Amino acid sequence: MIELEQITKQYPGQAMPAVDKLYLSIPKGEICVLVGPSGCGKSTILRMINRMIEPTSGVVKINGQDVTSTNPDQLRMGIGYVIQQIGLLPHRTIAENIAIVPRLYKWPKEKIKQRVDELIVMMGLDLEKTRGKYPSQLSGGQMQRVGVARAMAVDPPIMLMDEPFGAVDPIARTHLQDELLRLQKEIKKTIVFVTHDINEAIKMGDRIAIFNAGQLVQFGTPEEILTNPINEFVEDFIGRDRVVKKLNLYLAEDAMQPIKCLLREDELQNVAQKMKDAGAEVAFLVNETGKASGQISAGDVAEFGMDIEGLRKRARRRSNAFVQTTTPFPDALSLLLEYDADYLGVLKGEELCGVLSFQGIRKHVYRKEGE
């Protein structure tokens, strides 16, 4: 756990303190995102945790211990640090770059090599091709992977990341974000993550701290912040599409309902009766192999009546109108709009396990909004 107590940072020659009497407690094992417009003091706060900057007054504690009780170099060796510009040593190979902190800890050579290889693979880089390369031979996205690997080399419990994905292209950024989230599920580090991008904050943060002009404006989970922005500044910062952004927080399984009507493709002629019996608004078809292959809604039945071929065609057109349980709402909504459908089948792997409706999404968001 990281605690900032009454932290103030006053730069000489500046009227306003960069950080003003801040109290912030960052829970263990979570990603805490510090977000705000440029110059709000978020980077300064991050850099005070590993003593790259010393506060003018106040105490930073890690697991209850004042950071100034440790020699700064020792302290930093135990905290992963990733910056936007990465700062790989250009004259060292990728393997040597990752090995920097293990070498500071004087690990035996064999252990270092093993760990470096492990990290290169973990970061999704080609081990044989990457190990001996120099940073200038990598792309921006690959370099930042190495940057993250380097910070994780000695498996530090805390990682500080200062706009780590700010300089890579949008596609690589999404990949890096997804991978960090996937890794975090396993490694459960305490990560302090600075960004100026509210969307990145919502995506990455277990908790978000919004700053403005050296002050902490709001601190809470993404859901809390999106649901109850504390003031106009936060509202503006989040943007007018606040509720649409909130959709990112929910997955298909959150609003999934049980399937009421399921039939084989050769039972299509009975679809009207079956749906009526089950009281279902939508029926899903499965093919001979048991795989979900399409859907028929009550509207389709009314439209086609006994025209079984027409129904079959309609069902097939929606053969891809399925999402996974872990699909976020925005992607599901996109599919609903794409297929002009009211329902989507929800799959867990290959297995059909529920139905997600347009209405269900609306209700789920509305209920959360009302909380």
Place this chain on the structure above:
Amino acid sequence: MTLTDFVNFLVKNSKTIMEYSENHFTLVLLAVGISLLIWVPVGLLLTKSDKWAARVLALANTIFCIPSLSMFAILVTIPMFGLGRKSALLALVLYAMMPLIRSVYDGVKNVDRNVIEAARGMGMSTKRILVEILVPLGMPIIFAGFRITVVMTTGIAAIATYIGERNLGRFIQEGLVRSNTPMMVTGALIISIIAIGLDTILGMIEKRIVPKGLRVSR
């Protein structure tokens, strides 16, 4: 002058040529060695303070502007130094100040700040950062300055003959006075060969010493 005259001069005076070359070499080596010992640490120190860097670099520039003949003349008048090696050495070391300090300072200052920031953030000590990052990354610029220093020192050392150094400059000086063309050419040629030779050798060393990662491209 015919080629025979020249060859005759070389053969007849081979002992003197050897002696002068040796003297020339020793003076250059000593001067460069002392310069490195003094100016490299000074250059490194200056990277810590912009204020002092500006002052010292200005001083080095001023010294560098003094014509070598004037410099030797001035030093000779100082009783502690007088005619001879001491004055010659001091002058050469003073001339080396500008290129060496400047290149060390520029080399280190040119290192990407983000690399230093990242290294510091990982817990590398100041000393380690200096040895493992600043010096190797500054090496291309530092070494360029070093090469210039060596070549320049070889040239200026010849002028020290006017204050009593018995080196290759003497052939040129006496050759001029006596209108002895073979003598003049011998001095001029050997000094040039030494300068070019040293520069070539240093060029080869530079290739080995500049970190590989700075040379590879995508």
